[in-house]
Structures are given as structure tokens and as C-alpha cells.
Amino acid sequence: MSGSEKINVKVSKIVLLNDLVTRFEFKRIDGELFPTFSGGAHTIVEMKDGGITRRNPYSLMSDPMDQHSYAISVRRDDEGRGGSLFMHNNVKVSDDMVLSYPVNLFSLDLRAKKHLMIAGGIGITPFMAQIKQLDRSHGNWELHYSARSPSLSAYADDLVSMHPNDVHMYYDSENKSIDLENLLDGQPLGTHLYICGPKGMIDWAVGQAVNLGWPNEVIHYEEFLAPKPGKPFQVMLSASNKLVSVGETESLLEAIEREGVDAPYLCRGGACGQCETVVIEAEGEFIHMDHWLEDKEKLSRKKIMPCVSRFDGKTLVLDR
């Protein structure tokens, strides 16, 4: 079985946080305790949406030491492939769902002398768990959180009232943005930088830090890379001898799974490298969307990451 182990849960609570973001809380059906996790971990939520099974990663934002429930916060994406819409429109309290064991691709480096966190919009979620973890160990941290407006900044009020000196808010609606250059300049030696938010924000923050001489080893980021919809295409799975059609709103990985072929994955967001698949034959254009393959590998046309990447052309044969 691919992915990490599964946990059967019931939706115990749904909280609307603002026009776009909703929190879902889960309890285990078997009454056992959830595993503890480390701040920054995500879980894969399985959604039975009509005929298709969606599996979307969401950062766990509950207290990592709370073994009685897990919580995620989901931002509605009206242009996405429907996973977040399904969560918002179809999921009700006491529904049965399946979560994966937590996997962490965005963990704190506990050797850091200080943790400097930069969040954009829904990118706040992994930091919610990391802050709880750091508070327990009296860690030194600081959060700079930018959101569109006060009414669209999930958890800002809680964070500010609990940590008035450590949380700094920036609202587009007030024309306030993070003065990153000044913020980075003067941070004590041993500071690690964590960024979670839209791609533009990550590129900007990583670029600034590198220019100022911050080593790569202290720069950590997580981008919420959802598979993008695209033109339908066909793929031949040579090991399982199956011809599969990938629909407009499903990912290549989802289509492979729909056909009952067990394919490896962990993050489903182009970051972990687990789903790497060998291309046997290809006639057409690859649409590589992942952060995993090197540019050289992408050009070689020999590998694809089916969780986020697509294909446009006549023939694609994969070793799967």
C-alpha cells in the first residue's frame, strides 16, 4: 500500500473562520489516541467525491502533542480542481473520513537559535502547530504574517492576543508589507528562516535571504502546490499493462490510482520525491510542475512526478 498508514476518523467539528477558510476537526473512530507529530507535518485527507477519490495534503494545525483530535484549515479555492470545494460544500459533522499518518516535510530545525517565520495567507497553518511546539520548549521565535485584509486573516486575532510581542501582522488592505531586507538584516547568528505561502512570496523571501549571505541550510519553505487541472491525456502503464485516460480535473497520480494501480506517494504536492516515475516513451510535451526534479532531469524527458505534473501529446508510456 502506498502513502503512509491510514487512520479512520469522524468529523467532530467544523468552524467557519472567514469567507474563505474553514477549520475541520477529527476524532478517531476506534477511540485510540492519534500519534503525536512535529510542527509542520501534513496529513493526506481522502475524499470520496462521486466516482473519484481525492487525496489532498493539508498541514496539521492542532497542537502536535494533542492526541485526542487533529485539525486542519482549508481555504476554498474556486478555481482549483475541487478538493477544497468538496471539503467546504460536502463535508458535514460526523461524516466518516480517512486521514494518513502525519508526514513532515517542513519541520523545525531544532539546532536553530531563533526561528523566523514568514507566512502568507493560508500558509499560516503549519506555523500554528510549530508555534505550539516551540512554546512548549520555550523556543525563540517570531512570526511575520501577511494577509489580504483583517477579515481574511485566519487566526490572526488569537495569535496576536496570545503572543503580542512575537506576532507581526501585515495587511494588503492597509498597504502594509513585510520589510524583509530590514527584517533579515540584524538577525542573530543561528537564526533559521521558514516561509510558507504563495510561490511569489517564497521566491522573494528565499532570494533576499540568499543575497544577504544566508546559507541554504537555514532556509526552509513549504509551498502549497496543488495539482493544476489541464487538458485530458492518455498514459500507458507498461508494468500493469493498462491504458489510462487522465481527466481534466484529476491528476496523473489520481488517474493511476483510479485504475487500481498502486503507485507510491507521500506529499502529493511535488515536494517529497516519492512518486518519481520512469518514462519509457514520450511523444509530446511534459508539463512539469514539481519542485523535486532538477532542471536537467526535466529536460531529459526520462522522469515525471505524477502527483502534480501532466503531459500534452500523443504517447506517454510509464514504467508503472
Added chain:
Amino acid sequence: MSNFSFPESIKSRPTYARLEPRAGKSYLFVADAEGAEAIIDLASNDKSLMSKSHVIYIPKNTGKKYTLQLEKLNINQLYIGPSYSAAQSRLRHTLVSSHMGLQLYLSGTEGLIGQAQRDAMVAGIPHTAIQSEHRGSIGRRMQCVHCKGITEDVDIDPYVCSHCGLSLFVRDHYSRRLAAFQGVCIDAEEPGNIPTAVELYK
């Protein structure tokens, strides 16, 4: 030429490269003996660098050979000290009061590089983010795994532990935390059967 290329060995054995200019806000150099040559080389590639630099230099047995050259480089802050331990509190203090964007350059003997790397790691710099270039003596800092005593500048194998007197085999097994290679009793199986010492890498 003060460069020596160490033959390939086990993974634990540190490797070195040439110092290269890198973007940064400030620069800290720690060097001993022939390690000064690496600084002089870097300075000749990038003249502006030295005015933003703090150099901690321990001449060891090179006398004034390099100090005069270093003094001509327009270094913002140049400290010349008698030994690593004499310079250590200065280094630690400098690291604690430094900010992100500091680039750390180490050059000279393995003992110097290892000890400065250890102090820098404690201060929060990932060891892979530190540039180091070996120059000069191939003598190394050894720890006796039996009595834990440190013997500096060991350049023969086996060597006699300066603390407990055992004859120790010089291993490439290195500890970043101890900033030392491991020396293991060479005649444990057959007490008294000690091969004659040979110079390392000869």
C-alpha cells in the same frame, strides 16, 4: 606550495576546498600558520572584501612571515594571537554578537579548522555553510579513545598519547563534536608489538 591533497578516505574524514568569495554582510576569518596564504589569495581576487573583514590569525611557527603581509591588506580588524586557546574567547564573543549574513572562512591546519568549526557550530552556523581550506602542516589533532586526552599536531603513525602513554593507531575517523580524529591502541591484541612510527602520507 602549502596545499596538500588528502587521498580519498572514509566518509567521516573532512575534506577541504579553496576559499571563494561569497555574498555576505560581514566576513570572519580564522587561520593559523600557512593558512594566511589562503586569505592573501582571496584578498587578491576581491580587494573590497578585507575592509569588511575580521581576521583572527595564529602564526604558530611561521614567525613574522605572514603577519607583515596580512598587515598590508587593509583588514578592518586584525588580531594576531599566540594560540587557538588564547584566541578562543575572542572568537566565541565575535560569533555570539554576529548577525546572519556573516561568512566564516577557516584556513590552515586541520586542528585549527576543526576547533573553529566546532565553536561556529555551537554558535549556530551549519558546518556545511563554513568554508575551509587546508594549508600547511598535515599534522592533526587526535583524541585517544581510551583516556580521551587530546594530542595536537600528530604527524606520525602510530603516535604515543601525550596523556596516558599508549601507542595509538591514527585513524581517519573524525568527530566534529570533539574536533579530533580518533586514536586507537595499536598493541591491544599483542602488547608490546608496536610497529615503527612512519610519517603520515609518506
